[in-house]
């Protein structure tokens with residue numbers, strides 16, 4: 001193992017560039033199927049090809065022949081691996097043995113090949129036929145005292161077609177229990193933006209990035225998580241747009257970027273400066289920054305009438321006076337204390353914001369995974385509204401989604417709190433009475449399993465056991481179930497932490513050819529810019545026994561409910577028929593099948609982008625929430641005499657959520673190791689810690705439950721004093737189940753109050 005890091009500039013080269021390409025190639029070769037991988041790559045994000053399963057960034061309209069990135073290559077190569085987790089594998093390894101394996105080793109075993117049933121008597125998984133598997137699920141569902149004792153989890157990779165059928169099945173069966181990865185991800189964006197603007201999605205398209213005068217990137221690491229976004233930012237930067245990064249860490253990818261698709265930049269080893277300005281606030285300090293920008297704007301507005309878009313505010317907004325009052329009553333002291341920036345920093349941001357006509361704010365998990373995440377999202381919108389930056393070309397709000405179809409899943413009905421209009425549309429179309437009461441979100445689902453109120457867990461993709469908080473309690477929750485079922489491509493922790501019975505149902509991946517009785521199928525997905533487009537797999541399936549997600553959902557539905565209300569089997573034989581159903585039920589999808597024939601798909605119109613506000617007042621709403629009284633570490637200080645830190649949990653460059661591709665985090669200078677914690681050098685000194693010391697990280701909470709992780713190596717890094725960063729999912733045991741965002745239930749993965757102690761040797 002070797003870790004190397006020297007205070008903040010660990011990687012000497014620009015992001016992207018040759019390093020990225022070399023690493024991509026290496027990954028491809030490692031999958032032992034590079035020929036098929038390369039053939040597949042050229043079809044990524046191309047008309048007639050497949051949507052890259054990497055992330056939800058929009059496709060460039062004018063992209064050339066190639067439109068993929070290093071981490072997209074990893075995602076594709078990982079799916080196209082030559083390794084298989086066959087019945088021999090399961091005969092060889094007992095569950096008890098697999099429980100000792102780390103997440104990387106589990107997934108690295110290869111693609112799942114046939115349905116498997118866990119037998120507690122010999123502690124092994126054994127092959128089972130598809131029909132038997134469907135019957136077993138049906139029996140378990142039918143014998144529950146209430147449909148609300150079943151949970152239907154979704155991860156955001158499922159297609160619109162699979163997700164639509166899945167939610168329809170759950171609702172005809174009788175429950176709204178649709179916890180999903182959104183609950184842990186951009187839930188706060190959906191709720192906050194809906195409250196403010198009446199629609200829960202971003203208001204910009206990829207074209208707006210070509211027109212913006214300034215782009216502010218809040219709490220997001222695109223160099224790793226949305227690398228194609230760097231190409232968009234690079235172009236904007238080159239034509240003179242101001243790019244401002246606000247990030248708790250100095251992230252390499254936000255600083256300089258050499259576009260692997262720009263031969264000139266590659267040849268002369270040059271790069272483009274991405275962010276001209278970079279601010280590193282305290283964790284959870286963004287709402288204070290935004291409040292500061294607003295305060296400065298109001299102060300400037302007393303002598304300069306161009307500071308605010310008074311016309312827009314008067315015509316389109318509600319609640320301006322209350323907001324103004326809330327801003328004026330927030331002291332500069334509080335703003336500077338919570339943000340940990342200087343007054344000059346905030347004035348500089350305000351200068352850039354106020355002197356740019358068209359401004360885009362983008363954001364991701366650094367905003368949404370805090371206690372006050374909904375309020376912060378609303379504050380982002382408040383500041384945009386002050387200068388009319390919503391519904392104007394080149395301006396707007398851009399929550400950058402995570403999973404490649406997480407936005408589409410929500411659009412087609414994966415939601416534990418469905419609107420009554422949506423339920424009414426289902427009732428009309430299928431002549432049944434959908435369940436009215438809200439279902440459980442992800443965290444509520446864990447509580448329900450712990451309380452034995454939920455007994456059957458079905459996961460359409462994802463890795464619930466590893467992605468959720470409070471690992472020990474989550475494991476107990478899953479173990480309490482009568483049956484756990486996972487529709488998956490690869491072996492993961494959720495297959496190893498089982499209910500009394502457990503099924504693994506292996507499915508096709510996005511890159512694979514999907515043949516049904518009516519012929520070869522395409523699926524559809526929606527990106528962060530509300531573009532809906534089709535995706536067609538190119539590779540031979542990893543095993544002849546795989547079924548598509550859609551076929552599996554239809555198989556379970558058919559076995560459980562029969563075909564009288566919905567003709568599941570017919571629909572699964574021809575996905576075009578499912579799209580017709582979506583057209584009939586969900587607004588915006590008229591002529592769905594025709595419109596996906598267009599080269600880059602079609603745009604689902606966002607009303608807020610047209611300045612149509614679907615709010616109670618029919619106006620855009622200013623919110624006027626106060627800054628949090630105290631941030632996480634201040635609250636926690638009451639419970640301990642030790643120095644309290646705020647820990648954020650984040651992704652390395654070599655992972656996709658709980659999927660660990662490798663042990664390096666190149667841009668942060670970490671190699672061969674994941675159990676590391678990034679700390680401020682002065683804080684380390686105070687704690688008598690040296691680089692490489694082994695530490696125990698302990699959660700500070702008042703609930704009496706001990707939560708800690710051991711043997712993490714401490715690394716000095718450019719991070720504000722009092723803050724720490726470490727990788728997920730290794731740190732999920734530290735996140736209390738009760739520590740969730742106000743009004744939205746997202747675990748506070750980016751602000752956990754912890755102490756740091758040198759490990760006992």
Ligand SMILES: Nc1nc2c(c(=O)[nH]1)N[C@H]1C(S)=C(S)[C@@H](COP(=O)(O)OP(=O)(O)OC[C@H]3O[C@@H](n4cnc5c(=O)[nH]c(N)nc54)[C@H](O)[C@@H]3O)O[C@H]1N2
Nearest residue numbers: 219220221225246248283284364365366402403651656657
């Ligand atoms: N290769 C790859 N691509 C991915 C994923 C992946 O794991 N790997 N995951 C996908 C998914 S599901 C998602 S949701 C996205 C995630 O995309 P990101 O949100 O970029 O993911 P994180 O690694 O959690 O990074 C959060 C960033 O916010 C910063 N940050 C944390 N807290 C704060 C704060 O309080 N304020 C500010 N200003 N900054 C803060 C961190 O330093 C870090 O740079 O990426 C998607 N794409």
Ligand SMILES: Nc1nc2c(c(=O)[nH]1)N[C@H]1C(S)=C(S)[C@@H](COP(=O)(O)OP(=O)(O)OC[C@H]3O[C@@H](n4cnc5c(=O)[nH]c(N)nc54)[C@H](O)[C@@H]3O)O[C@H]1N2
Nearest residue numbers: 155185461462463467487488489490492649657658728749
């Ligand atoms: N501490 C901490 N925890 C977090 C986060 C954090 O920042 N910090 N981030 C949260 C966020 S933003 C998210 S979105 C969640 C992610 O939570 P999930 O979406 O549940 O987790 P993933 O790791 O993306 O799921 C990986 C698994 O999906 C399966 N899979 C891959 N491709 C396919 C496919 O095409 N079809 C099917 N059916 N299965 C497939 C594979 O078996 C793989 O093992 O984690 C959350 N958890």
Ligand SMILES: [Mo]
Nearest residue numbers: 185186402403
């Ligand atoms: Mo996510």
